[in-house]
Amino acid sequence: MNFDVVIIGSGIGGLTAGALLAKYGKKVAIFESHSLPGGAAHTFTRQGFTFDSGPSFYCGLGNDKPSLNPLKQVLDILGESLEVIPYDPLGHYHFPEGKFPVYSDLEKYRQAVAKIAPEGAKELAAFESKMLGLYNCLKDIPTIALRSDWQLFPILITNYFPSLIKSLFQVGIISGSAGNVMEQTVKDSWVRRLIDLECFLLSGLKAEGTVAPEIAFMLGERTRAGVEYPIGGSAAIIDGLINGFKRYGGELYLNSHVEKIITQSEKVTGIKLKKGEIIKAPIVISNASLWDTYQQLLNPEDLPKKYRQEQLKTPTVESFMHLHLGIKAEGLENLTGHHVVVHDSHKDITVPGNTCMISIPSVWDKDLAPDGHYVVHAYTLEPYQGWEKNADYENKKKQRSQTLYQALEKVIPDIRQRVVLELIGTPLTHSRFLRRYQGTYGPAIPAGKGLFPSCYTPISGLYRVGDSTLPGIGVPAVAASGILCANTLVSPQKVEEIVK
Ligand SMILES: Cc1cc2nc3c(=O)[nH]c(=O)nc-3n(C[C@H](O)[C@H](O)[C@H](O)COP(=O)(O)OP(=O)(O)OC[C@H]3O[C@@H](n4cnc5c(N)ncnc54)[C@H](O)[C@@H]3O)c2cc1C
Incomplete structure (x- = not known):
């Protein structure tokens, strides 16, 4: 198989870059390791409950107002639109000092x-x-x-x-x-x-x-x-990007883990799949994280030694504990969808377990849960180190998820009696299902203390997109990384033709 551009990973960074390049007339293929597309923004279903694995907080995706969200700008160019439900207040913050709505x-x-x-x-x-x-x-x-x-x-x-x-x-x-x-x-x-x-x-x-x-x-x-939730959850966004990508001839291969990026004389020539197949392309874009790209997908000798060492030293934000719950909804008719709970004022907000994020998207989109039920996603930071699948794993999982239950009790006091489906995710789960180095949320490059590397790499023809290329982890920044990379690979005239 030969393509103009091969993309490793179908996160929002890879999909936006791929869809735009397909629209610009390039022959593009995306190879995704997972059976589901979307990376951190993938959606999964268990026993009739549809869960967002990550993001649920979106802004500027609807058609009511002109949008500055880079993701929406790409969807518009692809001719894809989303049905969204606006809501306000956008959430509630629960501090020990008081609870209040965020408008x-x-x-x-x-x-x-x-x-x-x-x-x-x-x-x-x-x-x-x-x-x-x-x-x-x-x-x-x-x-x-x-x-x-x-x-x-x-x-x-x-x-x-x-x-x-x-x-x-x-x-x-x-x-x-x-x-x-x-x-x-x-x-x-x-x-x-x-x-x-x-x-x-x-x-x-x-x-x-x-x-x-x-x-x-x-x-x-x-x-x-304002803020809004896409009907169907993050899957609706991913489907929109994939529809647009395929309409312009893009090919998406799921269950296709990329084992290596192939280089020759400091130039990229293609990729090798875990299944053994070699795919040739003069341009390869990696949507895998910085650490996965430079540590796993390339051999040490492919990169200048100093560059590699410096890049791999990039600090990471911790991974996560997750609770995905299916709960009985009876009596919770006035529940709102987003909550952030800070447990202890004397502890730093970044201390794992102290700040818990809660999202209950079925208050907006009832179809995400069976009749009379809600889907709940709660998560908090958790270090990757110290987690291994040993005899204590299940115990530790239960114990480390308690902070999430305690946060949920601030919102739904009898939450434990309502649970009909419980999925607890650890940093090992996060890194496995999102294929991310140590399950990290992304790079922790503090403002003024280092630059994000943009889409370029020292290897000719090899580019990167995603949350370890531009400041701002999150869907808009990641979509922006896809746009910047795709536009860089075509002439300004081509971009102007499509974008105007
Ligand atoms: C719990 C959580 C909540 C969040 N909430 C929000 C929110 O509310 N709003 C918001 O804007 N952002 C939110 N974010 C952040 C946002 O989801 C991410 O920044 C964004 O989705 C990352 O996209 P990406 O393209 O950089 O990478 P990823 O989503 O990580 O995608 C990378 C893809 O590459 C694939 N891959 C990796 N290695 C290989 C390989 N070797 N071969 C083939 N495929 C490979 C992976 O399987 C994955 O599909 C949240 C993130 C998390 C984790």
């Missing part, structure tokens, strides 16, 4: 915060105003038009000059962390913790480690576009 509208959100910290709420307004200033100057440059090579500059100058000039005034904030802005605006220790929490939910790092544009976009978009 898309920032004024309403601050009023809720003011009930716990009246002075802090005013400081939060100053923080948000700085962030929205940054968002307002970046928002007019659509990701779908961008690329990762020098040809970006003429595009920006010709098409987006006013935004570029506005951005120059924000240069100090753009290149810094959300923590820098917090330092300038917020003294209240509880509101600082709240900002740290919002940064942590997005990047896996607190404010001082999270790049400011990431938070600016999150605040700007949730205010402008």
Whole structure:
């Protein structure tokens, strides 16, 4: 088999790059190790319950308003649309100091915060105003038009000059962390913790480690576009990308684990599947993580020694404990879908088990669960180290999942009596089903302490997409990585033809 482009992995990074390249006229194939596509965003079904394995928090996917979400921009180009259910409040935060709703509208959100910290709420307004200033100057440059090579500059100058000039005034904030802005605006220790929490939910790092544009976009978009859930869960998104990909001639091979990337004289020539087959292509894009690509898929001698060592030293965010539950829904008619529980104010929010995320998407899409039932997904950080499949594994699993049950009890006090299906996932489960190095959430590169490597590698013809290439773990950033990589591989004229 010969292709113009071969992609390793069908995560959102691989699918967006693949679908765009197919639309640009390239002969593209994606090889996915798993039996299900979507990577961290895959959906699975057990006993009539449909579970999201990862993301459930989405913004700007509907057709009501023009979207700045790079994923939506790709779906639009592919002619795919999603049915979504908007909701507000977008969630509830449960701190030991109090529980409050998080509204898309920032004024309403601050009023809720003011009930716990009246002075802090005013400081939060100053923080948000700085962030929205940054968002307002970046928002007019659509990701779908961008690329990762020098040809970006003429595009920006010709098409987006006013935004570029506005951005120059924000240069100090753009290149810094959300923590820098917090330092300038917020003294209240509880509101600082709240900002740290919002940064942590997005990047896996607190404010001082999270790049400011990431938070600016999150605040700007949730205010402008609101949040919504796609009917069918993340599978609907993955199906949309795959439909578009296939419509333009793309080929997707599931159960096709890639064992090696083949190189010759520092140039990529194709891939070797675990089944033994060799697939030739002058361009290979890896959607596997940085560590999986450089440690497993390439041989040590394929990369410059120093580059390899430095890349493999990239710090990782921990893995996860997961609870996927099917529960009886009777009496829970007013339940809302997203909750974040912080158990202990004296512990750092990043301490495994202390911050628990909860998502109950069947409150929006009833078809995800059998009649009279809900699907629940709760998760928290958990280190990979120390987990092995030994005699104690099942015990440890039960014990480490208790923090998730305790968090759920804050939302549904009698949760334990309602469970009809229980699936507990550990870092070993996460790394196995997502094919991710040590089950990591992604790279922990703090703002100002290192650069994300973009789509380039030292090997000619080998590119990378996904959450270890651009700042901002999460669906929009990952879709952006796919766009930037695909656009870099074709001429600016080709992109303009398709994108306008
Ligand atoms: C629990 C959880 C909750 C999240 N919640 C949200 C949220 O609410 N909103 C949000 O925006 N983001 C969220 N995220 C983050 C988001 O899901 C990820 O950032 C994103 O899906 C990662 O996409 P990716 O393309 O980088 O990689 P992945 O999804 O990891 O995809 C990589 C793919 O490559 C395949 N692969 C790897 N190695 C090989 C090989 N050798 N051969 C063949 N295939 C291979 C894997 O099987 C996988 O399918 C969440 C993540 C998790 C884990």
